[in-house]
Amino acid sequence: MDDMRIGFPASLACGVVLVAGCSFSFSAGGNAVQRTTVEQQVGDQLAAKVGQRPKAVVCPDDLKAEQGATTRCQLEANDGSKLGLTATVTSVNGSDVNFDIQVDNK
Numbered sequence: 001m002d003d004m005r006i007g008f009p010a011s012l013a014c015g016v017v018l019v020a021g022c023s024f025s026f027s028a029g030g031n032a033v034q035r036t037t038v039e040q041q042v043g044d045q046l047a048a049k050v051g052q053r054p055k056a057v058v059c060p061d062d063l064k065a066e067q068g069a070t071t072r073c074q075l076e077a078n079d080g081s082k083l084g085l086t087a088t089v090t091s092v093n094g095s096d097v098n099f100d101i102q103v104d105n106k
Contacts, residue, residue, distance in 0.1 A: 032062035033097050035071070038087050042073065042101055052078065063087050065097045075103070 039057040047053040059073035069089045076082050084104040091098045 031065050033065065033099065035059040035062050038063050038071065038073065038099075042075065042085065042087070045101070046075070054078070055080075057085075059087070063089060063097070063099060065089065065092050065095075067092055 038059050042057045043053055046057075054075045055078045056076040057073055058076075059071050061071050063069060063071045067089055071087050073085050073087060074082055075085060086102050086104075087099050088102070089097055089099045
């Protein structure tokens with residue numbers, strides 16, 4: 001068990017490089033991507049890249065559907081360690097919104 005708790009943050013850190021370049025596309029259905037959608041997609045991508053889902057991903061706000069718009073979120077590993085991340089809109093095409101995520105190094 002201890003190996004898993006220690007291993008997850010290391011895996012998470014390795015996954016940062018992989019996730020940082022990921023782009024997500026969603027229909028915004030208005031002028032923003034709902035925070036719950038951002039949270040879900042971040043968790044899904046981390047699970048796919050590092051093989052474990054974070055304990056939680058929490059974003060305080062929706063992500064505005066405007067190129068360059070950002071929202072800061074926090075992810076929590078299963079061992080309780082926390083990392084910040086930024087979701088940034090890279091393009092908007094009608095109701096489709098593309099965004100990248102960048103997980104903090106520390």
